[in-house]
């Protein structure tokens with residue numbers, strides 16, 4: 348069990364999963380390029396110790412860049428079923444946070460004119476990005492009426508020494524900002540950078556509004572988060588975080604944001620978000636930063652998104668798969684009939700492949716319909732039989748190639764209202780399809796079986 352963020356980094360290094368980079372790097376593209384390279388080469392995560400123009404600063408990046416790194420953060424094995432199973436162990440559990448008077452995050456407190464985000468090594472990531480972005484922060488806010496906190500991750504464009512955008516794509520934070528604005532106030536939002544990894548992991552779960560994801564994070568790490576009060580806003584944050592940026596949304600004002608290379612793999616601007624066909628949405632909020640608190644020698648965290656596969660797709664992959672599993676668990680008569688639930692990282696999270704033990708012909712279709720209208724941001728569902736490994740793209744392709752009758756098994760839904768978190772300038776959120784790539788139930792099942800000679804595993808001469 349990791350004690351805190353630094354202990355987690357120490358453990359990563361001990362296991363060869365964190366590399367110190369002493370070569371000087373620029374926050375403009377160079378940190379991102381390093382993370383890109385390790386994302387494409389199965390790690391390790393990187394600790395940049397020499398950042399041009401930011402003497403004394405260190406920045407870690409790519410912490411969740413590979414399934415191996417995720418498995419390490421989750422303290423489980425790097426196997427699809429183990430990773431999903433780990434989420435299903437903790438996603439319904441809670442351990443309440445404990446308020447403490449102070450903690451390391453208060454070692455440095457900057458307020459008023461001392462607030463200057465340009466002194467933090469905030470990266471610019473992809474070629475056409477509009478500017479530097481905060482990407483690895485967990486945004487924590489408190490619901491103005493219920494008083495319950497919420498944790499999620501949202502991109503934040505740097506707009507000045509004390510200003511950022513807040514492109515509130517996650518529905519709960521957006522809801523809280525809207526409630527505050529109706530009361531004529533801004534919402535206090537704390538950006539937590541460099542906390543115990545359970546916080547970032549739990550922030551990706553689809554917990555209902557009214558559930559504090561930090562309590563799920565407590566359940567994941569097996570002990571409560573110790574939290575301290577922020578200096579300038581009514582929010583509580585992990586006492587041992589590296590950096591906390593406190594800010595307040597400015598009611599009635601919107602911010603510019605993007606283009607920014609996002610999780611679908613392309614650039615996402617805000618003017619083409621939509622709530623229904625043709626209806627533009629402009630809820631990019633402006634945040635005025637009111638304080639920055641830090642540990643001494645704080646370690647910054649960079650996080651790459653953009654073209655899959657990056658830590659963004661990996662970080663949400665099993666959180667979303669667990670959500671899909673919970674939905675399907677209620678749908679099929681026998682939960683053990685669900686063999687694999689693969690939210691593919693390579694699709695940016697838009698493809699779900701489900702393998703099932705099929706007892707009734709309609710089950711695959713029911714799975715497709717149910718997931719596509721569930722409100723999850725999944726655009727395409729492929730259902731395969733349990734003799735197909737849903738995590739192996741080649742096996743899935745073979746099932747699609749040999750078990751699909753296009754006139755019957757390709758299901759195209761009429762346009763749907765986009766789900767609350769719809770975030771991309773892509774058709775995926777409204778125009779959805781599924782493929783039933785299961786073989787029909789029949790008396791001669793060998794018709795659809797893979798043709799393989801028996802005894803391959805006993806061959807010992809090659």
Ligand SMILES: [Mn+2]
Nearest residue numbers: 497519554555
């Ligand atoms: Mn939430």
